[in-house]
Amino acid sequence: MNVDVPSTWLRCGPFPQFTDLERAFFRALQDGAGELQSIIEAQVSACKVTDRWNTHVGFYTSLVVDTARAPPVPSYVGRSVVGGGGSAEVEQVEGGLLGFLLFFEDGYLTCLEGYTFGVSETPDDLTILRLGQHELSLPSPP
Numbered sequence: 001m002n003v004d005v006p007s008t009w010l011r012c013g014p015f016p017q018f019t020d021l022e023r024a025f026f027r028a029l030q031d032g033a034g035e036l037q038s039i040i041e042a043q044v045s046a047c048k049v050t051d052r053w054n055t056h057v058g059f060y061t062s063l064v065v066d067t068a069r070a071p072p073v074p075s076y077v078g079r080s081v082v083g084g085g086g087s088a089e090v091e092q093v094e095g096g097l098l099g100f101l102l103f104f105e106d107g108y109l110t111c112l113e114g115y116t117f118g119v120s121e122t123p124d125d126l127t128i129l130r131l132g133q134h135e136l137s138l139p140s141p142p
Contacts, residue, residue, distance in 0.1 A: 012053070018049060019052075021114070025114075036074075040073070043065045046070040047070075047109055048066075049062070049063060057115065058116055060113050061112045062111055063111060065108040065109055073108075074107075077104055098115065099117060100112065100113065101113040
């Protein structure tokens with residue numbers, strides 16, 4: 001993530017592994033990514049977590065994909081933010097819900113963002129109660 005990180009954000013591991021919540025999100029994408037499903041699965045299998053920041057109302061997980069092991073998404077996806085069309089119900093978050101966004105650069109995953117609906121703070125370790133089916137909102141091919 002190439003931004004100035006506010007001093008209030010907390011850096012949290014584990015590195016280079018995904019957390020249980022992150023793994024659950026990617027599993028919930030099954031059949032929700034349409035034509036990009038196999039590409040995203042390959043990228044997730046070939047990526048490492050390089051950084052993770054707890055923003056107190058969500059998190060950012062920075063990712064690096066081994067481009068030799070996974071193809072890029074088509075160019076029409078561009079650098080767009082791709083939103084997950086669902087949410088996670090978690091025990092420690094007021095209101096119980098998190099939403100998710102995926103970021104791509106040059107066809108490869110660079111970041112997973114999780115965010116709360118409201119002002120509830122997110123602890124470092126979240127217990128997933130339920131994770132709904134996620135569908136990606138993608139630009140249309142030309």
